[in-house]
Amino acid sequence: MSRALQPFEELVELDAAALRTWSARALDALGREREEIDAINVYPVADGDTGTNLYLTAEAAHQAVESVFAAAEPGAAETVRAMAHGALLGARGNSGTILAQLLRGMAAVLAEGRDGDHLARALAEAADAARRAVARPVEGTILTVASAAARACAGGGGLAEVAGSAYEGARTALASTRGQLDVLTRAGVVDAGGQGLVTVLGALVETVTGRAPDRPEPEPHGLLVPLGPAAPERCGTEDGPAYEVIYLLEAGDAAVDLLRSRLDALGDSLVVVGGDGLWNVHVHVDDAGAAVEAGVEAGRPHRIRITHFASPAAEAETDALGARAQRAVVAVVPGEGLAGLCAEAGATTVQTRPGEQPAGDELVDAIRRAHAREVVLLPNDTELRQTAAAAAERARAEGIRVALIPTRAAVQGIAALAVHEPDRRFDEDVVAMTAAAGATRYAELAVAERQSFTSAGVCQAGDVLGLIEGDVAVIGQDLTETARTVLDRMLSAGGELVTLIVADDTPPDLAAALERHVRRGYLAVDTATYHAGEGAPPLLIGVE
Structure with missing residues:
Protein backbone atom coordinates (compact mmCIF):
# COMPACT_ATOMS: atom_id res chain seq x y z
CA MET A 1 0.00 0.00 0.00
CA SER A 2 1.27 3.46 -0.86
CA ARG A 3 2.42 5.58 2.06
CA ALA A 4 0.09 8.49 2.81
CA LEU A 5 2.08 11.73 3.16
CA GLN A 6 0.86 14.28 5.67
CA PRO A 7 0.89 17.99 4.68
CA PHE A 8 4.40 19.47 4.91
CA GLU A 9 5.87 16.19 6.12
CA GLU A 10 9.45 15.85 4.96
CA LEU A 11 11.07 12.51 4.28
CA VAL A 12 14.60 11.61 5.23
CA GLU A 13 14.82 8.62 2.90
CA LEU A 14 13.30 7.56 -0.40
CA ASP A 15 11.88 4.22 0.70
CA ALA A 16 9.83 1.95 -1.55
CA ALA A 17 6.55 3.71 -0.77
CA ALA A 18 8.05 7.13 -1.48
CA LEU A 19 9.50 5.95 -4.80
CA ARG A 20 6.07 4.58 -5.71
CA THR A 21 4.50 7.93 -4.83
CA TRP A 22 7.09 9.77 -6.90
CA SER A 23 6.41 7.64 -9.98
CA ALA A 24 2.65 8.22 -9.59
CA ARG A 25 3.02 11.98 -9.10
CA ALA A 26 5.44 12.30 -12.02
CA LEU A 27 2.95 10.49 -14.24
CA ASP A 28 0.06 12.68 -13.09
CA ALA A 29 2.08 15.87 -13.57
CA LEU A 30 3.23 14.90 -17.06
CA GLY A 31 -0.36 14.01 -17.91
CA ARG A 32 -1.52 17.50 -16.89
CA GLU A 33 1.28 19.20 -18.80
CA ARG A 34 1.46 16.87 -21.81
CA GLU A 35 -0.24 19.19 -24.28
CA GLU A 36 1.68 22.18 -22.98
CA ILE A 37 5.00 20.41 -23.51
CA ASP A 38 3.91 19.10 -26.92
CA ALA A 39 3.16 22.68 -27.90
CA ILE A 40 6.75 23.89 -27.47
CA ASN A 41 8.41 20.86 -29.09
CA VAL A 42 10.63 22.37 -31.79
CA TYR A 43 13.85 20.40 -31.23
CA PRO A 44 15.23 18.07 -32.56
CA VAL A 45 12.13 17.78 -34.79
CA ALA A 46 9.06 19.98 -34.47
CA ASP A 47 6.64 17.08 -34.38
CA GLY A 48 4.68 18.11 -31.29
CA ASP A 49 5.03 14.88 -29.30
CA THR A 50 7.67 15.39 -26.59
CA GLY A 51 5.08 15.73 -23.83
CA THR A 52 3.24 12.64 -25.03
CA ASN A 53 6.47 10.64 -25.29
CA LEU A 54 7.57 11.62 -21.79
CA TYR A 55 4.12 10.75 -20.43
CA LEU A 56 4.15 7.31 -22.08
CA THR A 57 7.66 6.64 -20.77
CA ALA A 58 6.62 7.63 -17.25
CA GLU A 59 3.49 5.51 -17.60
CA ALA A 60 5.59 2.45 -18.43
CA ALA A 61 7.84 3.17 -15.44
CA HIS A 62 4.88 3.50 -13.07
CA GLN A 63 3.20 0.36 -14.39
CA ALA A 64 6.40 -1.57 -13.66
CA VAL A 65 6.43 -0.20 -10.11
CA GLU A 66 2.80 -1.15 -9.60
CA SER A 67 3.55 -4.65 -10.88
CA VAL A 68 6.20 -5.30 -8.22
CA PHE A 69 3.88 -3.96 -5.51
CA ALA A 70 1.09 -6.21 -6.76
CA ALA A 71 3.36 -9.25 -6.42
CA ALA A 72 4.77 -8.49 -2.96
CA GLU A 73 5.98 -5.72 -0.65
CA PRO A 74 9.17 -4.75 -2.49
CA GLY A 75 12.20 -3.06 -1.05
CA ALA A 76 13.41 0.32 -2.24
CA ALA A 77 16.17 -1.17 -4.40
CA GLU A 78 13.70 -3.44 -6.19
CA THR A 79 11.27 -0.56 -6.65
CA VAL A 80 13.75 1.86 -8.18
CA ARG A 81 15.12 -0.85 -10.47
CA ALA A 82 11.58 -1.67 -11.63
CA MET A 83 10.97 2.01 -12.36
CA ALA A 84 14.12 2.24 -14.46
CA HIS A 85 13.48 -1.06 -16.25
CA GLY A 86 9.88 -0.13 -17.05
CA ALA A 87 11.02 3.19 -18.50
CA LEU A 88 13.63 1.39 -20.61
CA LEU A 89 11.03 -0.98 -22.06
CA GLY A 90 8.46 1.73 -22.71
CA ALA A 91 10.66 4.68 -23.71
CA ARG A 92 9.21 6.80 -26.51
CA GLY A 93 10.93 9.39 -28.66
CA ASN A 94 14.18 11.21 -28.11
CA SER A 95 13.36 12.79 -24.73
CA GLY A 96 11.58 9.69 -23.40
CA THR A 97 14.62 7.58 -24.20
CA ILE A 98 16.88 10.06 -22.38
CA LEU A 99 14.48 10.10 -19.40
CA ALA A 100 14.77 6.30 -19.25
CA GLN A 101 18.55 6.59 -19.06
CA LEU A 102 18.30 9.27 -16.37
CA LEU A 103 16.18 6.92 -14.26
CA ARG A 104 18.57 4.07 -14.92
CA GLY A 105 21.51 6.22 -13.79
CA MET A 106 19.66 7.21 -10.62
CA ALA A 107 18.68 3.59 -9.91
CA ALA A 108 22.32 2.49 -9.89
CA VAL A 109 23.01 4.78 -6.89
CA LEU A 110 19.64 4.73 -5.11
CA ALA A 111 19.78 0.94 -4.92
CA GLU A 112 22.66 1.46 -2.46
CA GLY A 113 21.16 4.26 -0.34
CA ARG A 114 18.36 6.77 -0.48
CA ASP A 115 19.19 9.72 1.76
CA GLY A 116 20.03 13.23 0.55
CA ASP A 117 23.68 12.49 -0.19
CA HIS A 118 22.76 9.43 -2.24
CA LEU A 119 20.12 11.43 -4.13
CA ALA A 120 22.75 14.04 -5.05
CA ARG A 121 25.08 11.31 -6.26
CA ALA A 122 22.20 9.66 -8.14
CA LEU A 123 21.38 12.87 -10.02
CA ALA A 124 25.05 13.30 -10.96
CA GLU A 125 25.28 9.73 -12.25
CA ALA A 126 21.99 10.18 -14.12
CA ALA A 127 23.25 13.29 -15.92
CA ASP A 128 26.53 11.61 -16.85
CA ALA A 129 24.79 8.43 -18.03
CA ALA A 130 22.39 10.41 -20.20
CA ARG A 131 25.25 12.27 -21.91
CA ARG A 132 27.08 9.00 -22.55
CA ALA A 133 23.94 7.59 -24.18
CA VAL A 134 23.61 10.44 -26.69
CA ALA A 135 25.91 10.20 -29.70
CA ARG A 136 26.22 13.96 -30.18
CA PRO A 137 25.16 15.88 -27.04
CA VAL A 138 23.74 19.35 -27.66
CA GLU A 139 23.48 22.13 -25.07
CA GLY A 140 20.14 23.80 -24.51
CA THR A 141 18.36 20.45 -24.19
CA ILE A 142 17.21 18.05 -21.49
CA LEU A 143 20.89 17.11 -21.04
CA THR A 144 21.72 20.69 -20.02
CA VAL A 145 18.85 20.74 -17.54
CA ALA A 146 19.90 17.40 -16.03
CA SER A 147 23.49 18.54 -15.58
CA ALA A 148 22.36 21.79 -13.96
CA ALA A 149 20.15 19.87 -11.52
CA ALA A 150 23.11 17.70 -10.53
CA ARG A 151 25.45 20.67 -10.06
CA ALA A 152 22.92 22.54 -7.94
CA CYS A 153 22.80 19.79 -5.31
CA ALA A 154 26.37 18.54 -5.58
CA GLY A 155 27.11 19.46 -1.96
CA GLY A 156 24.57 16.95 -0.68
CA GLY A 157 22.55 17.55 2.49
CA GLY A 158 19.13 16.50 3.66
CA LEU A 159 16.71 14.86 1.24
CA ALA A 160 14.40 17.87 1.02
CA GLU A 161 17.33 20.25 0.56
CA VAL A 162 18.84 18.16 -2.24
CA ALA A 163 15.53 17.69 -4.06
CA GLY A 164 14.70 21.39 -3.78
CA SER A 165 18.15 22.49 -4.97
CA ALA A 166 18.01 20.11 -7.94
CA TYR A 167 14.58 21.44 -8.91
CA GLU A 168 15.61 25.09 -8.70
CA GLY A 169 18.83 24.42 -10.61
CA ALA A 170 16.90 22.62 -13.33
CA ARG A 171 14.27 25.37 -13.55
CA THR A 172 16.93 28.08 -13.87
CA ALA A 173 18.76 26.10 -16.57
CA LEU A 174 15.49 25.51 -18.41
CA ALA A 175 14.82 29.25 -18.64
CA SER A 176 18.28 29.69 -20.20
CA THR A 177 17.74 27.11 -22.93
CA ARG A 178 15.73 29.66 -24.88
CA GLY A 179 18.98 31.45 -25.67
CA GLN A 180 21.17 28.38 -26.23
CA LEU A 181 19.63 27.00 -29.41
CA ASP A 182 18.72 29.20 -32.36
CA VAL A 183 15.56 27.20 -33.06
CA LEU A 184 14.34 27.82 -29.48
CA THR A 185 15.20 31.50 -29.71
CA ARG A 186 13.28 31.89 -32.96
CA ALA A 187 10.24 30.09 -31.57
CA GLY A 188 10.44 31.97 -28.25
CA VAL A 189 10.21 28.78 -26.18
CA VAL A 190 12.32 26.66 -23.85
CA ASP A 191 13.36 23.09 -24.54
CA ALA A 192 10.38 20.74 -24.32
CA GLY A 193 12.37 17.79 -22.98
CA GLY A 194 13.96 20.02 -20.35
CA GLN A 195 10.56 21.24 -19.25
CA GLY A 196 9.43 17.64 -18.88
CA LEU A 197 12.41 16.89 -16.65
CA VAL A 198 11.60 19.92 -14.48
CA THR A 199 8.10 18.50 -14.11
CA VAL A 200 9.49 15.12 -12.99
CA LEU A 201 11.80 16.81 -10.46
CA GLY A 202 8.88 18.90 -9.21
CA ALA A 203 7.02 15.67 -8.49
CA LEU A 204 10.06 14.50 -6.51
CA VAL A 205 10.03 17.68 -4.42
CA GLU A 206 6.32 17.21 -3.68
CA THR A 207 6.95 13.59 -2.68
CA VAL A 208 9.75 14.51 -0.29
CA THR A 209 8.23 17.65 1.28
CA GLY A 210 4.49 17.14 0.87
CA ARG A 211 4.32 20.49 -0.93
CA ALA A 212 4.14 21.09 -4.66
CA PRO A 213 6.81 23.59 -5.80
CA ASP A 214 5.68 26.85 -7.32
CA ARG A 215 5.52 26.93 -11.08
CA PRO A 216 6.28 30.20 -12.89
CA GLU A 217 3.46 32.13 -14.49
CA PRO A 218 3.22 31.77 -18.28
CA GLU A 219 5.15 34.44 -20.12
CA PRO A 220 4.55 35.84 -23.60
CA HIS A 221 6.99 33.87 -25.76
CA GLY A 222 8.55 32.73 -22.51
CA LEU A 223 8.98 29.74 -20.28
CA LEU A 224 5.48 28.44 -20.86
CA VAL A 225 3.17 28.89 -23.82
CA PRO A 226 -0.63 28.76 -23.77
CA LEU A 227 -2.22 25.32 -23.72
CA GLY A 228 -2.65 23.70 -27.11
CA PRO A 229 -0.03 23.02 -29.78
CA ALA A 230 1.33 26.15 -31.34
CA ALA A 231 2.53 25.06 -34.76
CA PRO A 232 6.22 25.88 -34.35
CA GLU A 233 8.52 25.84 -37.31
CA ARG A 234 10.35 22.70 -38.28
CA CYS A 235 13.80 22.33 -36.81
CA GLY A 236 16.67 21.85 -39.17
CA THR A 237 16.59 21.67 -42.91
CA GLU A 238 13.76 20.50 -45.13
CA ASP A 239 15.83 17.50 -46.18
CA GLY A 240 16.32 16.18 -42.64
CA PRO A 241 15.91 12.47 -41.84
CA ALA A 242 12.58 11.04 -42.94
CA TYR A 243 12.07 8.38 -40.26
CA GLU A 244 12.25 7.88 -36.54
CA VAL A 245 13.29 4.31 -35.71
CA ILE A 246 13.00 2.88 -32.19
CA TYR A 247 13.51 -0.69 -31.04
CA LEU A 248 14.48 -2.78 -28.06
CA LEU A 249 17.67 -4.74 -28.63
CA GLU A 250 19.11 -7.79 -26.94
CA ALA A 251 22.86 -7.55 -27.49
CA GLY A 252 26.22 -7.45 -25.76
CA ASP A 253 28.21 -4.31 -25.00
CA ALA A 254 30.76 -4.81 -27.80
CA ALA A 255 28.03 -5.27 -30.41
CA VAL A 256 26.25 -2.15 -29.19
CA ASP A 257 29.44 -0.10 -29.50
CA LEU A 258 29.64 -1.10 -33.16
CA LEU A 259 25.94 -0.40 -33.60
CA ARG A 260 26.37 3.13 -32.27
CA SER A 261 29.06 3.83 -34.84
CA ARG A 262 26.98 2.48 -37.69
CA LEU A 263 23.78 4.30 -36.72
CA ASP A 264 25.67 7.55 -36.11
CA ALA A 265 26.83 7.38 -39.74
CA LEU A 266 23.28 6.69 -40.94
CA GLY A 267 21.43 9.56 -39.23
CA ASP A 268 21.14 11.83 -36.23
CA SER A 269 19.40 12.15 -32.83
CA LEU A 270 21.01 8.83 -31.88
CA VAL A 271 20.34 7.70 -28.32
CA VAL A 272 21.20 4.19 -27.10
CA VAL A 273 20.25 3.50 -23.48
CA GLY A 274 20.29 0.44 -21.27
CA GLY A 275 22.80 -2.24 -20.38
CA ASP A 276 23.07 -5.79 -19.06
CA GLY A 277 22.12 -7.16 -22.45
CA LEU A 278 18.97 -5.06 -23.05
CA TRP A 279 18.99 -1.70 -24.85
CA ASN A 280 16.56 0.85 -26.21
CA VAL A 281 17.72 2.29 -29.52
CA HIS A 282 16.43 5.60 -30.97
CA VAL A 283 17.63 7.26 -34.19
CA HIS A 284 16.40 9.54 -36.99
CA VAL A 285 17.39 8.23 -40.45
CA ASP A 286 16.49 8.34 -44.11
CA ASP A 287 16.93 4.58 -44.52
CA ALA A 288 14.73 2.89 -41.90
CA GLY A 289 15.55 -0.56 -43.24
CA ALA A 290 19.28 0.01 -42.79
CA ALA A 291 18.74 1.13 -39.18
CA VAL A 292 16.80 -2.05 -38.41
CA GLU A 293 19.31 -4.19 -40.30
CA ALA A 294 22.08 -2.74 -38.15
CA GLY A 295 20.15 -3.88 -35.11
CA VAL A 296 19.75 -7.38 -36.54
CA GLU A 297 23.51 -7.59 -37.05
CA ALA A 298 24.11 -6.45 -33.47
CA GLY A 299 21.64 -8.78 -31.79
CA ARG A 300 17.88 -9.37 -31.60
CA PRO A 301 15.75 -6.27 -32.16
CA HIS A 302 12.06 -6.35 -31.25
CA ARG A 303 9.19 -3.94 -30.54
CA ILE A 304 10.32 -2.09 -33.64
CA ARG A 305 8.53 1.23 -34.20
CA ILE A 306 9.10 3.24 -37.37
CA THR A 307 7.53 6.67 -37.77
CA HIS A 308 7.55 8.61 -41.03
CA PHE A 309 8.08 12.31 -40.35
CA ALA A 310 5.89 14.76 -42.21
CA SER A 311 7.28 15.63 -45.63
CA PRO A 312 7.58 19.31 -46.66
CA ALA A 313 4.41 18.89 -48.73
CA ALA A 314 2.54 17.42 -45.78
CA GLU A 315 3.81 20.16 -43.50
CA ALA A 316 2.25 22.74 -45.78
CA GLU A 317 -1.09 21.22 -44.80
CA THR A 318 -0.63 21.64 -41.04
CA ASP A 319 -3.40 23.51 -39.29
CA ALA A 320 -3.43 26.05 -36.49
CA LEU A 321 -3.60 23.23 -33.94
CA GLY A 322 -0.06 22.06 -34.55
CA ALA A 323 2.31 20.02 -36.67
CA ARG A 324 -0.18 17.42 -37.88
CA ALA A 325 -0.15 15.98 -41.38
CA GLN A 326 -3.49 15.66 -43.12
CA ARG A 327 -3.54 11.84 -43.21
CA ALA A 328 -1.46 8.85 -42.22
CA VAL A 329 -1.63 5.06 -42.19
CA VAL A 330 -0.82 2.89 -39.16
CA ALA A 331 -0.05 -0.75 -39.96
CA VAL A 332 0.60 -3.75 -37.71
CA VAL A 333 3.05 -6.10 -39.42
CA PRO A 334 5.12 -9.21 -38.58
CA GLY A 335 8.88 -8.92 -39.09
CA GLU A 336 11.24 -5.99 -39.39
CA GLY A 337 11.47 -6.35 -43.17
CA LEU A 338 7.76 -5.65 -43.62
CA ALA A 339 7.98 -2.84 -41.07
CA GLY A 340 10.66 -1.19 -43.19
CA LEU A 341 8.71 -1.79 -46.40
CA CYS A 342 5.54 -0.20 -45.01
CA ALA A 343 7.50 2.68 -43.49
CA GLU A 344 9.06 3.44 -46.86
CA ALA A 345 5.50 3.66 -48.20
CA GLY A 346 4.79 6.31 -45.57
CA ALA A 347 3.11 4.20 -42.87
CA THR A 348 3.72 4.27 -39.14
CA THR A 349 4.29 0.66 -38.10
CA VAL A 350 3.86 -1.61 -35.09
CA GLN A 351 5.89 -4.80 -35.43
CA THR A 352 4.68 -8.06 -33.90
CA ARG A 353 6.51 -11.28 -33.07
CA PRO A 354 5.21 -14.89 -33.09
CA GLY A 355 2.84 -15.42 -30.21
CA GLU A 356 2.73 -11.72 -29.32
CA GLN A 357 -0.04 -9.24 -30.01
CA PRO A 358 0.31 -5.48 -29.48
CA ALA A 359 -1.75 -4.06 -26.63
CA GLY A 360 -4.31 -1.35 -27.17
CA ASP A 361 -1.92 1.22 -25.65
CA GLU A 362 0.67 0.40 -28.33
CA LEU A 363 -1.87 0.97 -31.10
CA VAL A 364 -3.04 4.25 -29.58
CA ASP A 365 0.60 5.30 -29.25
CA ALA A 366 1.20 4.49 -32.93
CA ILE A 367 -1.84 6.55 -33.94
CA ARG A 368 -0.48 9.47 -31.93
CA ARG A 369 2.99 9.04 -33.42
CA ALA A 370 1.51 9.34 -36.90
CA HIS A 371 0.83 13.04 -36.10
CA ALA A 372 -2.11 13.26 -38.48
CA ARG A 373 -5.64 14.58 -38.27
CA GLU A 374 -6.89 11.51 -40.16
CA VAL A 375 -5.52 8.00 -39.66
CA VAL A 376 -6.25 4.73 -41.43
CA LEU A 377 -5.58 1.77 -39.10
CA LEU A 378 -4.63 -1.62 -40.59
CA PRO A 379 -4.54 -4.34 -37.87
CA ASN A 380 -3.66 -7.09 -40.38
CA ASP A 381 -4.80 -9.83 -37.99
CA THR A 382 -8.26 -11.20 -37.24
CA GLU A 383 -7.48 -11.54 -33.54
CA LEU A 384 -6.56 -7.86 -33.33
CA ARG A 385 -9.95 -6.64 -34.54
CA GLN A 386 -11.44 -5.82 -31.11
CA THR A 387 -8.20 -4.38 -29.73
CA ALA A 388 -7.82 -2.18 -32.81
CA ALA A 389 -11.45 -1.03 -32.59
CA ALA A 390 -10.97 -0.01 -28.95
CA ALA A 391 -7.73 1.83 -29.81
CA ALA A 392 -9.50 3.67 -32.62
CA GLU A 393 -12.23 4.81 -30.23
CA ARG A 394 -9.66 6.10 -27.74
CA ALA A 395 -7.88 8.04 -30.49
CA ARG A 396 -11.18 9.49 -31.71
CA ALA A 397 -11.80 10.78 -28.20
CA GLU A 398 -8.55 12.76 -28.59
CA GLY A 399 -9.87 14.45 -31.73
CA ILE A 400 -8.21 12.21 -34.34
CA ARG A 401 -10.38 10.93 -37.15
CA VAL A 402 -9.65 7.19 -37.39
CA ALA A 403 -10.91 4.67 -39.92
CA LEU A 404 -10.37 1.00 -39.07
CA ILE A 405 -10.05 -1.25 -42.10
CA PRO A 406 -10.48 -4.84 -40.81
CA THR A 407 -7.53 -6.35 -42.66
CA ARG A 408 -6.98 -9.95 -41.54
CA ALA A 409 -3.46 -10.52 -42.88
CA ALA A 410 -0.35 -8.56 -43.79
CA VAL A 411 -0.89 -9.17 -47.51
CA GLN A 412 -4.26 -7.42 -47.27
CA GLY A 413 -2.59 -4.50 -45.53
CA ILE A 414 0.02 -4.26 -48.27
CA ALA A 415 -2.72 -4.28 -50.92
CA ALA A 416 -4.55 -1.49 -49.08
CA LEU A 417 -1.38 0.56 -48.66
CA ALA A 418 -0.61 0.20 -52.38
CA VAL A 419 -3.75 2.14 -53.35
CA HIS A 420 -3.55 4.70 -50.53
CA GLU A 421 -3.69 8.27 -51.84
CA PRO A 422 -3.52 10.93 -49.10
CA ASP A 423 -4.55 13.71 -51.48
CA ARG A 424 -8.05 12.38 -52.15
CA ARG A 425 -11.02 12.71 -49.79
CA PHE A 426 -10.72 10.64 -46.62
CA ASP A 427 -13.87 8.61 -47.25
CA GLU A 428 -12.87 7.86 -50.84
CA ASP A 429 -9.40 6.77 -49.75
CA VAL A 430 -10.81 4.47 -47.08
CA VAL A 431 -13.26 2.92 -49.56
CA ALA A 432 -10.48 2.26 -52.10
CA MET A 433 -8.18 0.76 -49.47
CA THR A 434 -10.98 -1.39 -48.07
CA ALA A 435 -11.86 -2.65 -51.55
CA ALA A 436 -8.22 -3.54 -52.29
CA ALA A 437 -7.91 -5.42 -49.00
CA GLY A 438 -11.19 -7.23 -49.52
CA ALA A 439 -10.16 -8.33 -53.00
CA THR A 440 -7.04 -10.01 -51.63
Missing part, protein backbone atom coordinates in the same frame (compact mmCIF):
# COMPACT_ATOMS: atom_id res chain seq x y z
CA ARG A 441 -7.39 -13.62 -50.52
CA TYR A 442 -4.73 -14.70 -48.09
CA ALA A 443 -2.96 -17.83 -46.92
CA GLU A 444 -0.20 -18.72 -44.50
CA LEU A 445 2.17 -21.60 -43.99
CA ALA A 446 3.02 -22.68 -40.47
CA VAL A 447 4.66 -25.66 -38.77
CA ALA A 448 2.55 -27.62 -36.25
CA GLU A 449 3.98 -27.58 -32.74
CA ARG A 450 1.98 -30.60 -31.50
CA GLN A 451 -0.61 -33.15 -32.54
CA SER A 452 -4.05 -31.59 -32.95
CA PHE A 453 -7.33 -31.83 -34.82
CA THR A 454 -7.80 -29.37 -37.71
CA SER A 455 -10.40 -28.72 -40.38
CA ALA A 456 -8.20 -30.75 -42.78
CA GLY A 457 -7.70 -33.70 -40.41
CA VAL A 458 -5.28 -34.66 -37.67
CA CYS A 459 -1.81 -33.11 -37.85
CA GLN A 460 1.34 -34.23 -36.07
CA ALA A 461 4.09 -32.12 -34.56
CA GLY A 462 6.38 -30.94 -37.37
CA ASP A 463 3.73 -31.13 -40.11
CA VAL A 464 3.48 -28.18 -42.50
CA LEU A 465 0.06 -26.53 -42.31
CA GLY A 466 -1.40 -24.53 -45.17
CA LEU A 467 -4.02 -22.12 -43.86
CA ILE A 468 -6.35 -20.41 -46.34
CA GLU A 469 -8.40 -17.50 -44.99
CA GLY A 470 -7.49 -18.63 -41.47
CA ASP A 471 -8.56 -22.29 -41.75
CA VAL A 472 -6.21 -25.27 -42.18
CA ALA A 473 -6.76 -26.47 -45.74
CA VAL A 474 -3.63 -28.55 -46.40
CA ILE A 475 -1.45 -30.77 -44.19
CA GLY A 476 1.91 -31.70 -45.69
CA GLN A 477 5.46 -32.69 -44.83
CA ASP A 478 7.38 -30.42 -47.23
CA LEU A 479 7.19 -26.64 -47.18
CA THR A 480 7.52 -26.16 -50.94
CA GLU A 481 5.05 -28.88 -51.91
CA THR A 482 2.51 -27.66 -49.38
CA ALA A 483 2.92 -24.10 -50.66
CA ARG A 484 2.34 -25.24 -54.26
CA THR A 485 -0.85 -27.04 -53.22
CA VAL A 486 -2.11 -23.97 -51.38
CA LEU A 487 -1.33 -21.74 -54.37
CA ASP A 488 -3.16 -24.06 -56.77
CA ARG A 489 -6.25 -24.06 -54.57
CA MET A 490 -6.25 -20.29 -54.32
CA LEU A 491 -5.64 -19.70 -58.04
CA SER A 492 -8.39 -22.14 -59.02
CA ALA A 493 -10.78 -19.28 -58.22
CA GLY A 494 -8.78 -16.90 -60.45
CA GLY A 495 -6.32 -14.15 -59.77
CA GLU A 496 -4.02 -11.61 -61.41
CA LEU A 497 -1.29 -11.09 -58.83
CA VAL A 498 0.35 -13.41 -56.29
CA THR A 499 2.20 -11.78 -53.39
CA LEU A 500 4.74 -13.90 -51.51
CA ILE A 501 6.15 -12.77 -48.16
CA VAL A 502 8.97 -14.93 -46.83
CA ALA A 503 10.68 -14.89 -43.42
CA ASP A 504 14.42 -15.04 -42.75
CA ASP A 505 14.31 -18.69 -41.69
CA THR A 506 12.37 -19.80 -44.79
CA PRO A 507 14.47 -21.89 -47.25
CA PRO A 508 16.06 -19.38 -49.67
CA ASP A 509 14.87 -21.19 -52.80
CA LEU A 510 11.19 -21.38 -51.79
CA ALA A 511 10.09 -18.06 -53.30
CA ALA A 512 11.93 -18.73 -56.56
CA ALA A 513 10.34 -22.20 -56.81
CA LEU A 514 6.86 -20.76 -56.29
CA GLU A 515 7.46 -17.99 -58.83
CA ARG A 516 8.44 -20.63 -61.40
CA HIS A 517 5.35 -22.65 -60.51
CA VAL A 518 3.09 -19.65 -61.14
CA ARG A 519 4.82 -18.75 -64.43
CA ARG A 520 4.48 -22.29 -65.79
CA GLY A 521 0.90 -22.95 -64.72
CA TYR A 522 -0.74 -19.52 -64.76
CA LEU A 523 0.57 -17.44 -67.65
CA ALA A 524 -1.54 -14.34 -66.94
CA VAL A 525 -0.63 -14.13 -63.25
CA ASP A 526 2.19 -11.91 -61.99
CA THR A 527 4.17 -12.48 -58.79
CA ALA A 528 5.75 -10.11 -56.26
CA THR A 529 8.05 -11.28 -53.45
CA TYR A 530 8.86 -9.43 -50.23
CA HIS A 531 11.10 -10.37 -47.32
CA ALA A 532 9.52 -10.08 -43.89
CA GLY A 533 12.77 -10.59 -42.00
CA GLU A 534 12.91 -12.18 -38.57
CA GLY A 535 9.75 -12.72 -36.53
CA ALA A 536 7.28 -13.54 -39.33
CA PRO A 537 5.55 -16.79 -40.36
CA PRO A 538 7.56 -18.90 -42.87
CA LEU A 539 5.35 -17.83 -45.79
CA LEU A 540 2.43 -15.48 -46.35
CA ILE A 541 0.54 -15.61 -49.65
CA GLY A 542 -1.85 -13.10 -51.14
CA VAL A 543 -3.87 -13.49 -54.33
CA GLU A 544 -5.60 -10.52 -55.97
